[in-house]
Amino acid sequence: MDLTAVRTFVAAADSGQFQVAAAELAVTQQAVSKRIAVLERDLGVRLFTRTARGAQLTIDGQAFLPHARELLRVAERAVDSVHAGRRPLRVDVIASRSAQSALMRGFHRAHPEIDLDVVMLFDIDKAVAAIRSGAIDASFRAVAAPGHPLPEDVKSVRVLDENLQLLTGPAHALAGARSVTVAQLTGHRIWMPGIVPGTEWTAYYDDLVAEFGLTIEATGPNFGSDALLDTIADTPALATFMGADSRLVWPAGHGLRRIPVTDPTPVYPHSLLWHRDNPHPALATLRTHLAATAAVRNVAGTWVPGWAIPR
Structure with a gap:
């Protein structure tokens, strides 16, 4: 699983705005949208519903969020394990x-x-x-x-x-x-x-x-x-x-x-x-x-x- 896409998903879920997530990740809003779209395609589900107020998690998105956070924590621990x-x-x-x-x-x-x-x-x-x-x-x-x-x-x-x-x-x-x-x-x-x-x-x-x-x-x-x-x-x-x-x-x-x-x-x-x-x-x-x-x-x-x- 693409951890960059997972990290983008978590940032968008926390902010509720693709534009805010883009600013936090120092990428364009278009890049955020593309990463989320790739992740949704890989998972075979919709993770967000676009609204006038921004992006809201779908039921599948809510189910995936805690696992996405754990994936990022595991990745961080894996990197830490090899850095003195x-x-x-x-x-x-x-x-x-x-x-x-x-x-x-x-x-x-x-x-x-x-x-x-x-x-x-x-x-x-x-x-x-x-x-x-x-x-x-x-x-x-x-x-x-x-x-x-x-x-x-x-x-x-x-x-x-x-x-x-x-x-x-x-x-x-x-x-x-x-x-x-x-x-x-x-x-x-x-x-x-x-x-x-x-x-x-x-x-x-x-x-x-x-x-x-x-x-x-x-x-x-x-x-x-x-x-x-x-x-x-x-x-x-x-x-x-x-x-x-x-x-x-x-x-x-x-x-x-x-x-x-x-x-x-x-x-x-x-x-x-x-x-x-x-x-x-x-x-x-x-x-x-x-x-x-x-x-x-x-x-x-x-x-x-x-x-x-x-x-």
Whole structure:
């Protein structure tokens, strides 16, 4: 459908005068008449009745008007979606309850005027491809994991080191501890079904296992965080790792324990990735916000893999 004709129809319907519509659209009255005539021919109905007072909508014209307005709104949204600064800032996070989501919620509270689209891609390869294609503006990832070098046109900055905690059920041998050292975890089964070969978080936990001799199991399907919490609550022999900033909700009867890990404290490094030529004005605002609130803990008593070095 010719959107120029639809726009002309709406202008004529609102003004009730072809001459007024012509002035608003900066065209001649004859052009308005021709556009409306083409639209009427395409639809197979009369949209206006000409009177001494101007142009009045027919019954068909009245029926078509709200749909014509919606066509123009959809067209405007379609154009906005591909113009940086007019479309929402698209940001990728790993999960809705993750520390990355918490960072974006903080950004939204600080800048409610900025429209956001928050998406969840699977791994760093998909995130980098989406950044380079323009499908997203930024992504939170752990970089630069082995096997995942960043292209030269993708930039990154480390914005958050998230402490890992041990999550146990009430009957676990370590459930009563106020904190545990990494050495105390040796021999305990840490169940993490979300570990998928080739992902950046798998590279992180592989290095953690190699460094401290821990036992991390990824057996069984990953049914999501709710199923994981149910299993940990009911299985005394199992524990899992959770980020200290991850938002978790579980039934009161689960009796789960979140226990700080020390000596050293493993921290998961979160970085922001973006394309060096991305023109979206809100991207600079996001980077400035994260720089002011960044919590990077390169201090004694913490551990990150050797490849997790800020760029």
